[in-house]
Amino acid sequence: MDLKNLTIKKARELLDKGEISAVELASQYLGAIDSKNKELNAFLSINPERALSEAREADKRIKNNQAGVLTGIPLAIKDNILVKGDKCTAGSKILENFTAPYNATVIERLYRDGAVLLGKTNLDEYAMGSSTENSAYGPTKNPHDTSRVPGGTSGGSACAVAADMCLGALGTDTGGSIRQPASFCGVSGLKPTYGAVSRFGAVAQGSSLDQIGPIAKTVEDTALLFEIISGNDPLDSTTVPNNTRPASDPLELNINDLRIGIPKEYFETKGLNSEVGDMVKKAINWFESQGAKIKEISLPHTEYSLPAYYIIQPAECSANLARYDGMRYGKRVDGADLLSTYSKSRGKYLGLETQRRIMIGTYTLSSGYYDAYYSKAQKVRTLIKKDFMESFEDVDVIMSPTSPTTAFKFGEKTKNPLEMYAADIFTVTANLAGVCGLSVNCGKINGLPVGLQILGPWFGENILFKVGDFYEKNN
Amino acid sequence: MISKEEVKKIAGLARIDVSEDQLEKYQTELSAILDFVGQLSKAETSGVEPIRQITGLESISRKDEDKNLIDQSIGQELVSQSPENRDGYVEVPEIMKAK
Numbered sequence: 001m002d003l004k005n006l007t008i009k010k011a012r013e014l015l016d017k018g019e020i021s022a023v024e025l026a027s028q029y030l031g032a033i034d035s036k037n038k039e040l041n042a043f044l045s046i047n048p049e050r051a052l053s054e055a056r057e058a059d060k061r062i063k064n065n066q067a068g069v070l071t072g073i074p075l076a077i078k079d080n081i082l083v084k085g086d087k088c089t090a091g092s093k094i095l096e097n098f099t100a101p102y103n104a105t106v107i108e109r110l111y112r113d114g115a116v117l118l119g120k121t122n123l124d125e126y127a128m129g130s131s132t133e134n135s136a137y138g139p140t141k142n143p144h145d146t147s148r149v150p151g152g153t154s155g156g157s158a159c160a161v162a163a164d165m166c167l168g169a170l171g172t173d174t175g176g177s178i179r180q181p182a183s184f185c186g187v188s189g190l191k192p193t194y195g196a197v198s199r200f201g202a203v204a205q206g207s208s209l210d211q212i213g214p215i216a217k218t219v220e221d222t223a224l225l226f227e228i229i230s231g232n233d234p235l236d237s238t239t240v241p242n243n244t245r246p247a248s249d250p251l252e253l254n255i256n257d258l259r260i261g262i263p264k265e266y267f268e269t270k271g272l273n274s275e276v277g278d279m280v281k282k283a284i285n286w287f288e289s290q291g292a293k294i295k296e297i298s299l300p301h302t303e304y305s306l307p308a309y310y311i312i313q314p315a316e317c318s319a320n321l322a323r324y325d326g327m328r329y330g331k332r333v334d335g336a337d338l339l340s341t342y343s344k345s346r347g348k349y350l351g352l353e354t355q356r357r358i359m360i361g362t363y364t365l366s367s368g369y370y371d372a373y374y375s376k377a378q379k380v381r382t383l384i385k386k387d388f389m390e391s392f393e394d395v396d397v398i399m400s401p402t403s404p405t406t407a408f409k410f411g412e413k414t415k416n417p418l419e420m421y422a423a424d425i426f427t428v429t430a431n432l433a434g435v436c437g438l439s440v441n442c443g444k445i446n447g448l449p450v451g452l453q454i455l456g457p458w459f460g461e462n463i464l465f466k467v468g469d470f471y472e473k474n475n
Numbered sequence: 476m477i478s479k480e481e482v483k484k485i486a487g488l489a490r491i492d493v494s495e496d497q498l499e500k501y502q503t504e505l506s507a508i509l510d511f512v513g514q515l516s517k518a519e520t521s522g523v524e525p526i527r528q529i530t531g532l533e534s535i536s537r538k539d540e541d542k543n544l545i546d547q548s549i550g551q552e553l554v555s556q557s558p559e560n561r562d563g564y565v566e567v568p569e570i571m572k573a574k
Contacts, residue, residue: 347492378525
């Protein structure tokens with residue numbers, strides 16, 4: 001079977017027509033994982049018996065004409081999202097033997113629709129990084145060039161989709177962790193509006209920034225996944241009730257009415273590779289040739305977005321990761337007293353980047369520094385949000401590159417943390433402002449995919465899907 | 476540049492045991508990161524309210540009743556995965572010494 005050109009949409013048709021069974025489909029993907037994962041390291045664990053038993057259930061549902069959109073569709077889940085009975089490592093040594101005792105809300109929703117879960121995918125430890133090199137279980141490789149990173153932190157999920165080891169995947173995005181790996185691996189990935197998707201059962205890191213979202217081969221598939229996982233959840237009080245617009249809005253996109261904003265600050269960014277910039281401009285010009293109105297806009301606080309992000313995220317993670325203290329989870333290193341038991345356990349089992357972020361967060365939240373750092377960053381965040389509010393009065397979507405470069409080589413940015421942080425320049429703004437963002441492949445440079453980032457207003461996912469799908473189908 | 480002593484203090488507050496060689500590495504790295512995020516001091520924010528919750532939701536409440544949203548036995552499963560536990564409780568090293 002040709003997995004290369006298979007999508008969720010096409011698999012749905014094949015399953016419903018009885019041309020393939022869910023068991024056959026799951027077996028195909030388990031076989032693909034078996035032959036490819038050794039080299040790519042996209043999956044940290046797989047659960048073939050359970051996947052096949054879920055597939056058998058799916059076949060029954062299909063036979064009884066009770067199939068949902070995802071019934072029998074094989075998916076992969078980032079290993080910081082709880083799947084009951086599966087290990088959930090979050091890419092960390094501390095959680096090496098942690099088994100999830102319950103399902104995240106997004107998993108409950110996938111199961112309700114009949115999805116088949118193949119396994120858990122690699123990530124930077126606690127979802128902090130931009131390359132998957134911070135995983136305690138070794139990096140994932142980019143399927144387009146195995147000497148390069150797949151992006152991060154959802155590098156395992158993006159790689160699994162791009163290398164035909166699953167039909168779709170879930171990731172999490174705190175500062176670009178879905179969109180950037182989607183861009184590097186040439187697939188589609190959505191960071192939903194903050195509050196659109198429940199975070200219950202996701203390993204918390206930057207709680208005011210984190211969102212779970214889908215990665216798939218096409219925008220259409222990404223939309224199908226989003227529609228199933230999104231919505232208000234009584235177990236996550238930050239999910240917004242009755243605010244998620246339906247992804248499958250019946251209205252056709254009228255390209256002549258579409259207003260696209262081009263943020264001049266993004267294209268003037270020093271680190272932007274010129275070929276990447278040109279390729280993204282080419283995609284934008286294509287929209288113009290189809291009748292869309294292109295408008296240069298200004299997001300004046302762009303220069304402060306990366307510094308604000310790297311204050312807020314470490315501050316929040318330093319609080320969230322306090323729970324990994326050698327008492328409640330994983331492993332303990334005994335010291336002379338309680339304090340040294342905490343410190344030795346955390347010193348030994350937390351990775352270097354995780355330690356750096358916790359220390360930065362500890363510093364900026366400590367007595368005497370709070371106003372200068374955290375409070376200041378939250379004020380700047382207000383200004384960044386305002387930039388977007390004003391822009392979305394004039395335009396429907398904002399377009400930019402997803403990442404300033406294509407996939408970089410292993411080790412290229414690991415020596416200097418600030419170089420790694422700079423990879424997030426175009427993606428962190430959506431998390432700070434809480435808006436939604438989609439990365440869509442718009443071509444390749446020397447065999448390496450380039451992502452077009454389309455940002456939309458709060459709960460404007462349906463606009464992103466329409467615009468992205470129109471591009472994919474007509475370009 | 477922050478001093479080695481400051482790094483030691485931060486590591487202590489963060490409950491992370493840092494070796495002597497790591498201390499120097501962290502001193503350089505944390506200083507560079509703090510310099511970078513320190514650019515924020517240039518931003519004009521007088522009269523600007525800080526973001527508290529990005530979607531603007533406030534005080535989400537519900538009736539105080541047992542909705543049994545998740546199975547209570549899950550708690551026991553979590554406890555049983557802690558490094559040391561006994562009779563359904565997490566066991567921790569001695570915190571207070573008897574006189």
